[in-house]
Every structure is written in C-alpha cells, then in structure tokens.
Amino acid sequence: MRARTLHLNVNLLHSGVYPSAWRLPDSRPDAFMDIDHFVRIARVAERGKLDAIFLADTPAINDRIDDRPFNALEPTVVLASVAAATSHVGLVATASTTYNEPYNLARRFASLDLVSRGRAGWNVVTTADAAAGRNFGFAGASEHGARYARAREFTELVHALWDSWEDDAVLGDKASGRFIDTGKVHAVNHRGAHFSAAGPLTVPRSPQGHPVTFQAGGSEDGRELAAATAEAVFSLAQTIEDGAAYARELRARAARYGRAPDALVILPGLATVIGSTEAEARRRQDELWDLVPESYSLARLAGTLRIDPAQLDLDKPLPDPLPLPPDANHTMFLGTVALARREGLTVRQLLRALGGGVGHRIVAGTPEAIADDIEAWFRAGAADGFNLMPDVLPDGLETFVDAVVPLLQRRGLFRRDYAGATLRDHLGLPRPANRYALGGTSLSA
Known part of the structure; x- marks a missing residue:
C-alpha cells in the first residue's frame, strides 16, 4: 500500500463558493467570463503546490442569474488556456455523460491531456438538471438509474478509446518514411446498450496514459460507478464519522471489482472562511451571509x-x-x-x-483551525484530501495558500514541491496499462 499523502484541489467556482462573493469590494462581477481570472487562480494554486484546479459545469442556466455569477464558460476551453499559463497544477473539468457522446468527449480530454503534457482530469457526472435536459431536446432529466447505466457504459467506452493508441505507435521515422505503426493503433468496435463506436481515437496516447477519471456522486448508483471506474472521488460529508464510513464503504466496493483498496483518492468538499482571528473569520462569514x-x-x-x-x-x-x-x-x-x-x-x-446553498461542509476560523480540521479528517481516514471551495476568489485561495499550506507543510502532511509533472504523479496514481498492448480486447468482444 502506498504511503498516504494529503491532496488538495481548488474547486474554482467563479467569484467564490458564497453566492454573495461577487458583491465584496475587491471582487470583480465580470470575473466569471474573464480568462485572466481563471489563470490567476490557477497560478495561485500552483504556487501553493496544490494538486489541481477543478471546474464544475452544467449545460444550462439552472440558477438565479439575477442574483449571482454562474459557470458560463466551457471547462475544457478554459483549461486549455490555463494549461498554456501554468506548468504543474492539474486541470480537472466536469463533463456530463448524459449530454455528450463518448467519442467526442474522449477526443476532447485526450487533446487537453496532450496540450497540458499530462495534467488533465475528467470529472464524470450524470446531470440531474431538468433545464439541461430541455436544452438537449428532452422533457426534463431522465430517471436516476437510467442515467447511471448510461454513465457506466459511457465511461468504459471512453477508457477503451483512450487505449486505442499504444504508447509507441508514433514512429516519425524520416529515413524509412514510416510515420505511424498502424499495428499499434486499434479499433474499439464497441456495440452496447447505449453506444456504438468503431474507433480508434484520432489522438495518440498522452504522457499519463489516460486523463485521471474523477467522479462526483454519493448515491447508491454513484458509488457503484465510482467503485468500478473512478480514480478520484469528489464526495460530500459533514462529519468525520460520515466521511470515514463513506471511505470504507467505497473502498470495499472497489475491492469487489478487483481493485486495490487504495485505488481511490477520496476528496470531500470543504468550504473555507479564513480570518487572522476567530472573530475576524466570523465577521467575514457574517458579511457574506448578510449579502445573500x-x-x-x-x-x-x-x-x-x-x-x-x-x-x-x-x-x-x-x-x-x-x-x-x-x-x-x-x-x-x-x-x-x-x-x-x-x-x-x-x-x-x-x-x-x-452558506446560501453550498451543500458542502463550511469551516470558518484561523489558519491554525483550518489546518487542524484538515489534519483531523486526514488522520482519521475520512479524507485523502479535499476539494477546497474558498469563500471568495481569488483572495480566499491566496489566504489559504499563504497561511494554511505552510502549516500543513510544517506538519509533514503536504508537499513542499511537486515530485512529478503529471496529475497522476501529484495524486500518487499509477499510469494505466494499455489493454491492447497487454493483449486485451475491445468492450464488445
């Protein structure tokens, strides 16, 4: 079993996790559509040696846009721009299995992985939003179990497409004139209940083999999908006991699929409100709440x-x-x-x-209190790390990086520098073997 290391992502929710974050004096109301805002936050995360930035997404306007900013920009487009402005921080984008097709999504994320030199991750969601369904010609959201049955086949097909190129398929041999070893580029020939795809993908294999597969869902169906296909899980837990129970149960499910118990990196959401004193943190929280x-x-x-x-x-x-x-x-x-x-x-x-609709756990306090909380959850096995959701962006993240990260480093919980170049390196995840190079078959075989 690999040694446990704390992992920290930042969930980049436009102006911050609080609906009122955009109303603070130093916040920019137009930041949600300005790529410079995303780049600045990614650079702060990289300065703090965080594992990744994480972008949520819903292909619909499902919030009250008269009251707050929203996720307007398509995540992989944003992260392609961020990739050019950073060198190490991971880049995780959410994309729905309900309102995409496997081939196009596999190609998009494989491209992002190559562009970023192995820093991409895909957060698998099924999208329970009725407004999204109407944007794609449906009366509303489909039934929960049906969404997850589609998601399982979708995710497995995407993984097969990412394997359709072996690592050494690109030759570029000028002397012989042979550019690709076509014996190492494979059709998938998938025929399933929901999808058909011949393959191969048009994108060669990336430095990390596959983009890292994240999954966000705590339902019975969501846990089963995570246990079978995910490498990192964005979870919801309000108590250490709930977090530890979730982790044990999910790892047991993964073992039933023949996976190692530590094959999953479990990252509950954590919203933070940080002040130099407890009173200052509470005042900041009160100010944000009063504006919602x-x-x-x-x-x-x-x-x-x-x-x-x-x-x-x-x-x-x-x-x-x-x-x-x-x-x-x-x-x-x-x-x-x-x-x-x-x-x-x-x-x-x-x-x-x-916090006006956040859903995830909110901790308000000094940097020491935040570090204590993170350490307690980590040591109890309730989390391998957290998807951080600062109250206000970018300054809430800057405070975390400048005041909390050094405390975690001094306690020996968090890295002082990146040990590798890919998102898999940061998360301690193995590079997936290519099923075709190992003599595997397609999903339909």
Missing part, C-alpha cells in the same frame, strides 16, 4: 429538495417526510436532509449552515 438574498437561498434549497418553496417555513424544521425524488441529485438531497435532521435545524438555520 433570502429568496435566493430559499429557492436553492427548494430546488435541491425538489419541492415548492412555499412548503418551507423559515422558522420550522424541514417537512417530514421528504421522499427522495427519483430524478434528483441524490448526493445533495441526502446530505442536506441529513444535516438538517442531525442538528435539529430550522429552515433558516439550515440555509445559513449551507
């Missing part, structure tokens, strides 16, 4: 729960019972309801605990 419109946070919560906002009384607990909607984002639904029930929160208290 109540109607926005209420609508966001109702959307997560798939109920009418009129069913939510601010000064009462959540309605009981709350049935799990079949087409919802199960991870956010279950995490939100569990937090409210466990803490006995009213709707008003829950909204604040969620």
Whole structure:
C-alpha cells in the first residue's frame, strides 16, 4: 500500500463558493467570463503546490442569474488556456455523460491531456438538471438509474478509446518514411446498450496514459460507478464519522471489482472562511451571509429538495417526510436532509449552515483551525484530501495558500514541491496499462 499523502484541489467556482462573493469590494462581477481570472487562480494554486484546479459545469442556466455569477464558460476551453499559463497544477473539468457522446468527449480530454503534457482530469457526472435536459431536446432529466447505466457504459467506452493508441505507435521515422505503426493503433468496435463506436481515437496516447477519471456522486448508483471506474472521488460529508464510513464503504466496493483498496483518492468538499482571528473569520462569514438574498437561498434549497418553496417555513424544521425524488441529485438531497435532521435545524438555520446553498461542509476560523480540521479528517481516514471551495476568489485561495499550506507543510502532511509533472504523479496514481498492448480486447468482444 502506498504511503498516504494529503491532496488538495481548488474547486474554482467563479467569484467564490458564497453566492454573495461577487458583491465584496475587491471582487470583480465580470470575473466569471474573464480568462485572466481563471489563470490567476490557477497560478495561485500552483504556487501553493496544490494538486489541481477543478471546474464544475452544467449545460444550462439552472440558477438565479439575477442574483449571482454562474459557470458560463466551457471547462475544457478554459483549461486549455490555463494549461498554456501554468506548468504543474492539474486541470480537472466536469463533463456530463448524459449530454455528450463518448467519442467526442474522449477526443476532447485526450487533446487537453496532450496540450497540458499530462495534467488533465475528467470529472464524470450524470446531470440531474431538468433545464439541461430541455436544452438537449428532452422533457426534463431522465430517471436516476437510467442515467447511471448510461454513465457506466459511457465511461468504459471512453477508457477503451483512450487505449486505442499504444504508447509507441508514433514512429516519425524520416529515413524509412514510416510515420505511424498502424499495428499499434486499434479499433474499439464497441456495440452496447447505449453506444456504438468503431474507433480508434484520432489522438495518440498522452504522457499519463489516460486523463485521471474523477467522479462526483454519493448515491447508491454513484458509488457503484465510482467503485468500478473512478480514480478520484469528489464526495460530500459533514462529519468525520460520515466521511470515514463513506471511505470504507467505497473502498470495499472497489475491492469487489478487483481493485486495490487504495485505488481511490477520496476528496470531500470543504468550504473555507479564513480570518487572522476567530472573530475576524466570523465577521467575514457574517458579511457574506448578510449579502445573500433570502429568496435566493430559499429557492436553492427548494430546488435541491425538489419541492415548492412555499412548503418551507423559515422558522420550522424541514417537512417530514421528504421522499427522495427519483430524478434528483441524490448526493445533495441526502446530505442536506441529513444535516438538517442531525442538528435539529430550522429552515433558516439550515440555509445559513449551507452558506446560501453550498451543500458542502463550511469551516470558518484561523489558519491554525483550518489546518487542524484538515489534519483531523486526514488522520482519521475520512479524507485523502479535499476539494477546497474558498469563500471568495481569488483572495480566499491566496489566504489559504499563504497561511494554511505552510502549516500543513510544517506538519509533514503536504508537499513542499511537486515530485512529478503529471496529475497522476501529484495524486500518487499509477499510469494505466494499455489493454491492447497487454493483449486485451475491445468492450464488445
């Protein structure tokens, strides 16, 4: 078993994780569509020796754009630009298996991996958003189990396409005039329940073999997809006990697929609000919360729960019972309801605990308190690291890099420099063997 090393990504949510982050005096309202903003944050992350920057995505406007910035730019286009301005930090983009086709997505991410010299990652999501469905000609979101059945075949086909070129297929032999060893470029010839693809891919194999496969989903179907196909998992956990239980359960699932127990890097989301004192951190958090419109946070919560906002009384607990909607984002639904029930929160208290709709755990405090929290989760096996979500970008990340990272380094938890060049190097993940070079067959064989 490899030695455990702390891993830190930054989830680059436009102006910051708080819906009100864009309203602070030093924030730029237009940053969500300015590539310089993304490049600046990536450079800060690289200065802090973070593993990667992480871009979420939804192919629809599913938020109240009159209240806050949103994820407007296509992630792989952004990361291609960021790749040219950085040298080490990993580049992870979200792309849906519900509203893409495997060949085009495999080609796009393989291209990003080559452009970045082996720093790309793909975050696999199934997209539970009805507005996205309507943008692609459907009445709404498809049923949860059906989305994940498609996602499983989609992901396996993408992996096969990434293997369609062996490492040494490109010859470029000027003397003989032989450019490609075509015996090392393979058709996939996949015929499945959801997809058909002949292959091969048009993109040769990258320095890290495959882009790293991330997955974000905590439902039963999501865990099964992660156990079978993912290398890193963006999870949701509000307590150390929940995080440790999730990690144990997911690793046991992976073992049933013949995978090593440490084959997965588990990264819960962590929103941070940092101040030089506890009081300063609380003041900053209060300022951000006071700027969040109540109607926005209420609508966001109702959307997560798939109920009418009129069913939510601010000064009462959540309605009981709350049935799990079949087409919802199960991870956010279950995490939100569990937090409210466990803490006995009213709707008003829950909204604040969620930061106006964040969903992931929020920690406010001094750099030492943040470092203590990270260390406790890491040593308990509740996390291999975190997908960080600073309250405000870029300054929340700058504070983390300048004040928290040195503490983690002094405690021997986090790297002082990059030991390798690829995202796999950063995450301690092996380079995948090529199935065709090993005599493997296509998915359809």
